[in-house]
Amino acid sequence: MLLDFEVQRSSRRCAATDLPLEPGDVCYSVLEVRGADVIRKDFSSAAWTDPPSEAFAWWRTRIPEPVAKKIKLAPNDVLLELFDQLTDDPAHQDMRYVLTLLLVRRRVFRLETAAESLRAQSGFEPAEATADVMCVYCPRREASYEVPAAMPDSARIDEIQQRLSDLLIAGAE
Numbered sequence: 001m002l003l004d005f006e007v008q009r010s011s012r013r014c015a016a017t018d019l020p021l022e023p024g025d026v027c028y029s030v031l032e033v034r035g036a037d038v039i040r041k042d043f044s045s046a047a048w049t050d051p052p053s054e055a056f057a058w059w060r061t062r063i064p065e066p067v068a069k070k071i072k073l074a075p076n077d078v079l080l081e082l083f084d085q086l087t088d089d090p091a092h093q094d095m096r097y098v099l100t101l102l103l104v105r106r107r108v109f110r111l112e113t114a115a116e117s118l119r120a121q122s123g124f125e126p127a128e129a130t131a132d133v134m135c136v137y138c139p140r141r142e143a144s145y146e147v148p149a150a151m152p153d154s155a156r157i158d159e160i161q162q163r164l165s166d167l168l169i170a171g172a173e
Helices: 076-085 090-105 114-122 154-168
Strands: 026-034 037-044 055-062 110-112 133-138 143-148
Touching: 076 090, 076 154, 090 133, 090 143, 090 154
Parallel strands: none
Antiparallel strands: 026 037, 026 055, 110 133, 133 143
């Protein structure tokens, strides 16, 4: 299964209150499926409680300052090297999962079903796919990977975000 969709830019308005989101404001963004479309909604931190039940993805972000210099993310090869380093580190499975999502978003990895992954690796036809493993394929390396879906808890999200920023963003403070 290949998921390929465009994520809209922020509307800079709260979906719950219709108030403007100002530069520097923390907000929460969600993605929902409506028919064949993926819809983005942004919520102010004051209006945010939990992601709506219709949301299949959500994240916390900050409305950028208009004069903020553009963040330069590390090259894909550096991201892949970090992905490899985290492979055998059970203490950082959640960070590897988040990095995998980033690599999917950057189209370095493609999502596969578990069945596609097993067929590609061994020709074996599995009886059922497991939901707690994300299967991805890297065309650059011609390799498939199975990544445990280790969603970080709220206490770890900020820590992982800061750690990845420190490692992967040029000029991160």
